[in-house]
Amino acid sequence: MNLNTDMTVNRITDEIWEIPLSEKPGMLVPARIYATEGILQAMDSGVFDQVTNVACLPGIRRYALCMPDGHWGYGFPIGGVAAFDVQDGVISPGGVGYDINCGMRLIRTDLTLADVQPHLERLMTELFRKVPAGVGASGFVRLSGEEFGRVMTHGARWCVERGYGWHRDLVRMEEGGCIERADPSIVTDHAIQRGINQLGTLGSGNHYLEVQVVSNERIFDPVTAAALGITGHEQIVVTVHCGSRGFGHQVASDYLKVFEKAMRRYGITVKDQQLACAPFRSPEGQDYFSTMNCAANTAFANRQVITHQIREAFATVFGQSAEALGMELVYDVAHNIAKVERYAEGELVVHRKGATRAFGPGSPELPETFRQTGQPVICGGSMETGSYLLVGTDQAVRDTFGSTMHGAGRTMSRAQAKRTVRGEQLQQQMKQRGILVKAVSMSGLAEEAGLAYKNISEVVESVDRAGITKKVAELRPIGNIKG
Amino acid sequence: MAWTFHFLEEIALADIGFEAEGESVEEVFRCATQALLESMANPATVSGGWERAIERSDVDPSALLFDWLSEVVYWKDAAGVVFREAPLTLTREGDAWLLRARLIGAPVDQQIQELHADVKAVTKHLYELKQTGGCWKVRVVLDV
Numbered sequence: 001m002n003l004n005t006d007m008t009v010n011r012i013t014d015e016i017w018e019i020p021l022s023e024k025p026g027m028l029v030p031a032r033i034y035a036t037e038g039i040l041q042a043m044d045s046g047v048f049d050q051v052t053n054v055a056c057l058p059g060i061r062r063y064a065l066c067m068p069d070g071h072w073g074y075g076f077p078i079g080g081v082a083a084f085d086v087q088d089g090v091i092s093p094g095g096v097g098y099d100i101n102c103g104m105r106l107i108r109t110d111l112t113l114a115d116v117q118p119h120l121e122r123l124m125t126e127l128f129r130k131v132p133a134g135v136g137a138s139g140f141v142r143l144s145g146e147e148f149g150r151v152m153t154h155g156a157r158w159c160v161e162r163g164y165g166w167h168r169d170l171v172r173m174e175e176g177g178c179i180e181r182a183d184p185s186i187v188t189d190h191a192i193q194r195g196i197n198q199l200g201t202l203g204s205g206n207h208y209l210e211v212q213v214v215s216n217e218r219i220f221d222p223v224t225a226a227a228l229g230i231t232g233h234e235q236i237v238v239t240v241h242c243g244s245r246g247f248g249h250q251v252a253s254d255y256l257k258v259f260e261k262a263m264r265r266y267g268i269t270v271k272d273q274q275l276a277c278a279p280f281r282s283p284e285g286q287d288y289f290s291t292m293n294c295a296a297n298t299a300f301a302n303r304q305v306i307t308h309q310i311r312e313a314f315a316t317v318f319g320q321s322a323e324a325l326g327m328e329l330v331y332d333v334a335h336n337i338a339k340v341e342r343y344a345e346g347e348l349v350v351h352r353k354g355a356t357r358a359f360g361p362g363s364p365e366l367p368e369t370f371r372q373t374g375q376p377v378i379c380g381g382s383m384e385t386g387s388y389l390l391v392g393t394d395q396a397v398r399d400t401f402g403s404t405m406h407g408a409g410r411t412m413s414r415a416q417a418k419r420t421v422r423g424e425q426l427q428q429q430m431k432q433r434g435i436l437v438k439a440v441s442m443s444g445l446a447e448e449a450g451l452a453y454k455n456i457s458e459v460v461e462s463v464d465r466a467g468i469t470k471k472v473a474e475l476r477p478i479g480n481i482k483g
Numbered sequence: 484m485a486w487t488f489h490f491l492e493e494i495a496l497a498d499i500g501f502e503a504e505g506e507s508v509e510e511v512f513r514c515a516t517q518a519l520l521e522s523m524a525n526p527a528t529v530s531g532g533w534e535r536a537i538e539r540s541d542v543d544p545s546a547l548l549f550d551w552l553s554e555v556v557y558w559k560d561a562a563g564v565v566f567r568e569a570p571l572t573l574t575r576e577g578d579a580w581l582l583r584a585r586l587i588g589a590p591v592d593q594q595i596q597e598l599h600a601d602v603k604a605v606t607k608h609l610y611e612l613k614q615t616g617g618c619w620k621v622r623v624v625l626d627v
Contacts, residue, residue: 273610
């Protein structure tokens with residue numbers, strides 16, 4: 001087998017591969033990669049190097065994991081999952097990423113393609129107007145410092161209290177859209193100033209808002225789909241992919257600096273500066289955890305304000321209220337986060353970086369609404385190929401600390417994508433294929449071309465076959481907004 | 484002057500990497516700053532009107548450059564601006580390097596500016612400032 005590494009990689013099953021302890025000095029646990037053989041062969045060398053670096057971190061338990069959408073990141077690979085004991089383990093901003101609680105949400109509607117197609121141009125223009133995107137964009141919500149502090153502690157609940165959403169939205173979010181142990185008093189002024197005007201903004205890069213269609217033939221589990229409000233028959237749905245914006249980016253930058261110094265004090269050495277960490281129980285570790293939770297709550301609030309704007313845009317275009325249009329939230333998941341969860345080993349700090357929580361139907365942490373189906377998992381593909389709705393499994397809880405993939409994963413650099421296709425040309429080609437794109441930056445659009453990503457269907461197949469999530473439906477794009 | 488930097492292809496698939504070089508530390512600061520400004524917007528399409536004077540010092544020029552580039556990213560979000568230019572000087576004050584810079588730009592305007600990536604952070608991933616022969620080089624990866 002031809003791999004982009006000299007390390008020994010042993011086949012455990014057709015979808016699970018293991019790098020043994022012998023492959024790098026300092027590894028405390030083996031590394032496991034979830035992928036088909038084809039996906040594994042295409043993985044860049046950074047994945048193998050980074051996942052084995054993670055396996056060297058103090059207090060890691062069982063395995064350092066990488067999901068099939070894995071690629072080179074900073075510190076952890078994108079697609080990385082690792083769990084550390086709360087007593088003797090560490091917490092690392094490199095295991096969460098700069099965009100804290102970057103995540104996805106899915107909103108259903110009662111509309112069909114036939115209802116929307118004649119109004120698509122107007123709908124996308126209205127969405128583009130109401131959801132600011134791109135460099136330096138600010139939102140319509142104006143906050144005092146005190147009020148921003150309430151966003152940090154209350155997350156999406158703050159939005160619902162202010163009329164930006166419905167109370168029943170909250171049950172359909174990871175952690176109810178509000179993570180406890182968030183302490184705004186230790187957030188730096190720099191982080192506050194970067195984020196205070198950005199609530200309700202999309203950002204750029206791989207962030208997007210997409211109007212999509214669900215066809216009957218692309219529903220793989222009709223019973224679960226129906227239970228989640230996905231009925232097919234060319235049903236229109238909307239997905240949103242974004243995070244905590246400048247606020248979260250600054251929190252990550254602030255604490256990488258703090259942890260570089262803390263490591264010297266605690267005698268911790270790491271294989272990569274971006275794996276800077278501190279003992280979870282240390283003052284620095286606890287401060288990062290509380291501040292990261294502030295950013296995570298701000299991300300939930302950001303996606304909630306965007307949802308409010310989406311509902312208003314649909315109501316304007318179709319002349320009915322969002323409730324009459326059936327615009328219920330299906331779910332909201334975090335892709336970049338560290339959380340304390342209980343497993344066979346006890347309480348662990350589970351880091352997911354470009355990975356999704358995937359709790360199965362048996363998980364007591366899930367609200368009653370998802371006790372039959374398992375937790376919804378939303379995975380974004382490229383803007384040309386669409387996304388998938390999946391559900392978590394009890395096997396994921398047993399095998400992968402309740403985690404699965406988050407998206408397609410890149411295979412081509414941004415520079416190479418721009419050399420291969422021009423933004424204007426891509427926009428035109430996509431229009432001919434029935435996908436209307438509104439973008440702030442044409443170069444940014446070219447960077448996100450479908451050819452720069454793995455085939456999401458193959459990535460989804462591998463986690464489905466490995467049993468750590470189950471396919472429910474594929475969501476095909478007809479309109480996309482990019483920063 | 485001719486800016487000496489190039490964007491890197493294969494070290495950061497999802498992000499932006501660049502290498503900047505100069506005959507002096509000051510010149511490499513200028514080139515790296517220009518690469519960062521161009522990553523966010525085409526400076527030629529940005530008028531002036533917004534300005535900040537920034538002064539920072541550090542005994543370690545590598546740490547100073549990292550902090551300076553991070554400061555530029557901070558102002559992009561905090562003031563909602565993109566940048567036209569950032570004239571700077573770098574001098575020695577005892578053991579320390581002293582950076583005096585002016586950050587010049589304008590509020591984001593999607594109608595008139597050619598906008599590029601919304602940079603989230605300057606990372607330490609593969610970050611390195613070094614002197615090779617008579618030349619200073621820095622490698623920077625931006626999270627976008």
